Amino acid sequence: MQNMIDVDQLDVRPVEDQLTLSKWYEFENAQAEKGEVLTEKTAQYIVLFGARLAGTTLKAFLDALTLMHIVPHTVCAYQAHPDLPIGVAIKAGLPAGELPKSDIRHAAKKLGCQGAILPNLPQLDIPGLLVMDMDSTAIEIECIDEIARLADVYDEVASVTAEAMAGKLAFSESLHKRVAKLQGIELSLISPLKDDLPLMMGIKQLCEVLKTKNWRLAIASGGFTWFAEALQERLSLDHVYANTLEIDAQRLTGRVIGDIVDAEKKAEVLNALRERYTVDTGQVIAIGDGANDLVMMAAADLGVAIHGKPKVVEQADAAICEGSLLQLLHFMTVPLPREY
Incomplete structure (x- = not known):
């Protein structure tokens, strides 16, 4: 994966102006621990959605994940549907134990968004x-x-x-x-x-x-x-x-x-x-x-x-606590990384 991002450089512009949609970015700074290798079984996908996301909002969310001892490895901005704001998916390593689902939701809510950990990545383009x-x-x-x-x-x-x-x-x-x-x-x-x-x-x-x-x-x-x-x-x-x-x-x-x-x-x-x-x-x-x-x-x-x-x-597994049910598409359109 060649795309790189420095989280400290994220600014107040919309996230889609700073990340190319549907591309996964590795982190250049200390957000990710380079020594840990994620596999399909150990990786977890966290999504942030529900409001128009600024780069600074994404940075604040990544900082919140770090405080939970969650290690973000890659990040991707994507459009689930033309009528929905851009969402963000984060591939991460989580500490052992119970998934911090409520912590993720609360961290997102503080930023005016919604968040979830997805145990599976259903794909919209595959019949379901x-x-x-x-x-x-x-x-x-x-x-x-x-x-x-x-x-x-x-x-x-x-x-x-x-x-x-x-x-x-x-x-x-x-x-x-x-x-x-x-x-x-x-x-x-x-x-x-x-x-x-x-x-x-x-x-x-x-x-x-x-x-x-x-x-x-x-x-x-x-x-x-x-x-x-x-x-x-x-x-x-x-x-x-x-x-x-x-x-x-x-x-x-x-x-x-x-x-x-x-x-x-x-x-x-x-x-x-x-x-x-x-x-x-x-x-x-x-x-x-x-x-x-x-x-x-x-x-x-x-x-x-x-x-x-x-x-x-x-x-x-996940929740939509406010807004349109169309937001379910945020859980069905996370772009699959090539190594998944």
């Missing part, structure tokens, strides 16, 4: 699989809470929802308790909600990009088929899996029929789709926001918390 939670992930709302609001039982349902999403109540138990409170609600009352579900910012554009790259897209949701199926056409989804509300005489009965899509079922869906489409290793991503998404996210090659609860952000 994205499995998404629906409520508060693909869409901005929790559908059951909104139904309850329309039926004037919101406070009762929301308190149970909060317990479930925080992992304090088994999902299947909470689902039955919440749905029971919806007994007697007329479908005509909730039809406008189904017809105008508020998409999470960037999700439609993300799905459009992935479909052009031959990715398979699926929703695995603890929500309801009534809403998931409404999203299927809007987002060009290949599959949707969700819970089925029982309906009688155009009213909700307060019961769920069929198998419950809980945390374990979501992971089963992901693994079944991985096998069905013979997805390459490293090319399966799962995204979600709640505790019932953690098993699915752990089963994926990359599990990403989306505006997630603290427990989920802490346990996920």
Whole structure:
């Protein structure tokens, strides 16, 4: 690798004015320890994204990594998508022990950015699989809470929802308790909600990009088929899996029929789709926001918390804590160094 950079020379100009995009640079100064050789197994990739990056911001982030005893070896600026600010990837050696995921996030946040360590580098140009939670992930709302609001039982349902999403109540138990409170609600009352579900910012554009790259897209949701199926056409989804509300005489009965899509079922869906489409290793991503998404996210090659609860952000491989879901592309477009 012939490209070299002196971190001390980075200035206030945008990073793309100081680093050629998609080129990896070695460090000329003490940021990297020359004696250590990274291999595919020992290397870790750290990404910094979410705001327009100045060279001084990159330098401050590299300094923060050094304080964590992380040894940056090479750095690369890249454009994940024309509508996103330039991101930066850093190939580094990490100290033994637990990955400092939260430290990376906090260091990036202090600089007005977001940061993550990527255990795998899924590649956008290779077909893959994205499995998404629906409520508060693909869409901005929790559908059951909104139904309850329309039926004037919101406070009762929301308190149970909060317990479930925080992992304090088994999902299947909470689902039955919440749905029971919806007994007697007329479908005509909730039809406008189904017809105008508020998409999470960037999700439609993300799905459009992935479909052009031959990715398979699926929703695995603890929500309801009534809403998931409404999203299927809007987002060009290949599959949707969700819970089925029982309906009688155009009213909700307060019961769920069929198998419950809980945390374990979501992971089963992901693994079944991985096998069905013979997805390459490293090319399966799962995204979600709640505790019932953690098993699915752990089963994926990359599990990403989306505006997630603290427990989920802490346990996920990576997180997008603010802004557009299109930023998921920062995790899928890191240029591969030649020696990788």
